[in-house]
Amino acid sequence: MEFRTFDIEGPALIDLKLLQDERGFFARTFCTQEFEDAGLTPAVIQCNMSYNYKAGTIRGMHQQIDPAPEAKLVRCIRGRILDVIVDMRPESPTYLQHVKVELTEDNRQALYVPEYFAHGYLTLEDDCEVTYQVSHAYTPNTERGFRYDDPAFGIDWGREVEVISDKDAAWPLFAERDDVEKPATLPAPRQAQLKEDA
Numbered sequence: 001m002e003f004r005t006f007d008i009e010g011p012a013l014i015d016l017k018l019l020q021d022e023r024g025f026f027a028r029t030f031c032t033q034e035f036e037d038a039g040l041t042p043a044v045i046q047c048n049m050s051y052n053y054k055a056g057t058i059r060g061m062h063q064q065i066d067p068a069p070e071a072k073l074v075r076c077i078r079g080r081i082l083d084v085i086v087d088m089r090p091e092s093p094t095y096l097q098h099v100k101v102e103l104t105e106d107n108r109q110a111l112y113v114p115e116y117f118a119h120g121y122l123t124l125e126d127d128c129e130v131t132y133q134v135s136h137a138y139t140p141n142t143e144r145g146f147r148y149d150d151p152a153f154g155i156d157w158g159r160e161v162e163v164i165s166d167k168d169a170a171w172p173l174f175a176e177r178d179d180v181e182k183p184a185t186l187p188a189p190r191q192a193q194l195k196e197d198a
């Protein structure tokens with residue numbers, strides 16, 4: 001695997017190393033040692049899959065807080081998604097900034113989502129399937145959610161959202177909440193860059 005990092009501390013974009021032969025290829029998709037060497041949390045407690053009928057379906061933005069924070073490794077195995085994470089660590093110099101990547105069945109990339117980040121994705125085609133492994137058992141009462149279109153994040157999703165759960169449509173806006181740490185002035189929204197592109 002090849003790990004690329006962003007100018008936000010923590011997340012990583014992971015490329016597979018394909019070992020090709022006449023049958024096709026072999027690739028390692030997860031390795032405790034390689035994750036440790038790259039400074040990522042390697043715990044896998046649960047593996048999940050979600051399927052989406054329609055392009056324009058959004059899930060998120062979801063965050064697990066203490067005492068059950070989750071690191072995630074997200075991969076799109078069918079179709080194309082826009083995967084977005086927001087730095088929700090108040091002590092971070094990049095608090096409220098986001099990472100946005102396109103994960104597709106063709107690029108086979110995975111996004112490593114560190115603990116405390118909010119995560120969401122938008123399908124760019126019909127019939128998208130996403131798998132992700134998580135570092136903590138699902139704990140519904142530590143889930144916190146944010147609006148995908150929250151002006152505090154300023155995420156450009158690039159297309160209309162057509163399908164959203166009632167739960168995700170109803171999250172309160174960052175500016176109106178009392179369960180988050182608010183800076184005296186909200187920073188301008190910013191999308192992180194891959195280090196090699198910065």
Ligand SMILES: Cc1cn([C@H]2C[C@H](O)[C@@H](COP(=O)(O)OP(=O)(O)O[C@H]3O[C@@H](C)C(=O)[C@@H](O)[C@H]3O)O2)c(=O)[nH]c1=O
Pocket residue numbers: 048050059060061062119120121138165167
């Ligand atoms: C996430 C999850 C949900 N569920 C249940 C709760 C509910 O009945 C049903 C659907 O849940 P949700 O609507 O929360 O599913 P979904 O919107 O797909 O939630 C997921 O969104 C993405 C963006 C993430 O980052 C994931 O961690 C997870 O939060 O599945 C579990 O039983 N175990 C789980 O681990």
